[in-house]
Amino acid sequence: EAQVTQNPRYLITVTGKKLTVTCSQNMNHEYMSWYRQDPGLGLRQIYYSMNVEVTDKGDVPEGYKVSRKEKRNFPLILESPSPNQTSLYFCASSLRGEQGEKLFFGSGTQLSVL
Amino acid sequence: QKEVEQDPGPLSVPEGAIVSLNCTYSNSAFQYFMWYRQYSRKGPELLMYTYSSGNKEDGRFTAQVDKSSKYISLFIRDSQPSDSATYLCAMGHWSSGTYKYIFGTGTRLKVLA
Numbered sequence: 001e002a003q004v005t006q007n008p009r010y011l012i013t014v015t016g017k018k019l020t021v022t023c024s025q026n027m028n029h030e031y032m033s034w035y036r037q038d039p040g041l042g043l044r045q046i047y048y049s050m051n052v053e054v055t056d057k058g059d060v061p062e063g064y065k066v067s068r069k070e071k072r073n074f075p076l077i078l079e080s081p082s083p084n085q086t087s088l089y090f091c092a093s094s095l096r097g098e099q100g101e102k103l104f105f106g107s108g109t110q111l112s113v114l
Numbered sequence: 115q116k117e118v119e120q121d122p123g124p125l126s127v128p129e130g131a132i133v134s135l136n137c138t139y140s141n142s143a144f145q146y147f148m149w150y151r152q153y154s155r156k157g158p159e160l161l162m163y164t165y166s167s168g169n170k171e172d173g174r175f176t177a178q179v180d181k182s183s184k185y186i187s188l189f190i191r192d193s194q195p196s197d198s199a200t201y202l203c204a205m206g207h208w209s210s211g212t213y214k215y216i217f218g219t220g221t222r223l224k225v226l227a
Contacts, residue, residue, distance in 0.1 A: 039219075040219055042202070042217040042219045043158070043202070043204075044217075048212065056212070090157050090158070099146070100146035100165055100206060101146070101213045102148075102160055103158075103160065103215075105157035105158045106157050107155075108155070
């Protein structure tokens, strides 16, 4: 089954404690991205990756890091989480063609930073 | 003014009703228009994808894009309780070597049995 898998689904942590959210896709997509979803603000892109070792900032990259060492994996790293990073996070992989891009999302990671 | 405006709802309709969900936008550069369905505690799932203007139909769902009015719609015919979810619109364009998307905040739909 084609899917994007994120772990963990729920995470509670404290300010300043480094954490990593993993993301893996089995569709052989070149493009992957991370979004956060906050009430009243919609989905906002954090980082994206066009291929292995190629990443770039999205609209809200501050406080986040990513890496893309393998095509299927795209982890999101919070080196020193803060309470304003409490949010629902989604990883997506995407299929690009001549008429645009279709995003396929994971099930989400609910992060609470105390 | 937000780039994409979407009524948050909730919108409650009886089973079998025709549902109309809408988004307006301000950026005339948008060329790609999508509708996602998001169930509670799940990730968004792509429902409809439209490039440029016009209508697109898929089963009970019809997506409509009116670029002159900067307005997109999703129609659901014969709505079912299983259609109860939050519907997100999304719009995109090519910019600085990548696709840029703006998502609406979502409309919560409840279909009552």
